[in-house]
Amino acid sequence: MISAINDFERENMLERQREGIAIAKAAGKYKGRKEVSIPDFDKPYQRYIIRELSMSQLAKEIGVSRPTLDKLIKEHQQVTI
Missing domain, CATH: 1.20.5 (Single alpha-helices involved in coiled-coils or other helix-helix interfaces)
Known part of the structure; x- marks a missing residue:
């Protein structure tokens, strides 16, 4: 009850x-919540793809958290496909 x-x-x-x-x-x-957008995200993303940067290093370089970076990468991959 x-x-x-x-x-x-x-x-x-x-x-x-x-x-x-x-x-x-x-x-x-x-x-x-405010939208996070990184202008010219393709250049740092390409450095990550060729293993020049780790995911943590890339997140620090562009000034976002790891979960936010995961979201940005997922969105970037959907746009480029």
Whole structure:
């Protein structure tokens, strides 16, 4: 019984959160996470492909985290295919 009450309260809280985010977006206050784009990503990427740089070195060189670099590489590969 207590579990059902907790689930109900959790759903109410999440619904209020969604409503608050929708209101903030409508007011222009909630913009989400900023997009990361690296101009001329192809040159450092080619250095990574020929094993001149490791993935960690490439991430440090362009100033992003490893997960962000993984995302950029995945997007770059989709564009070039």
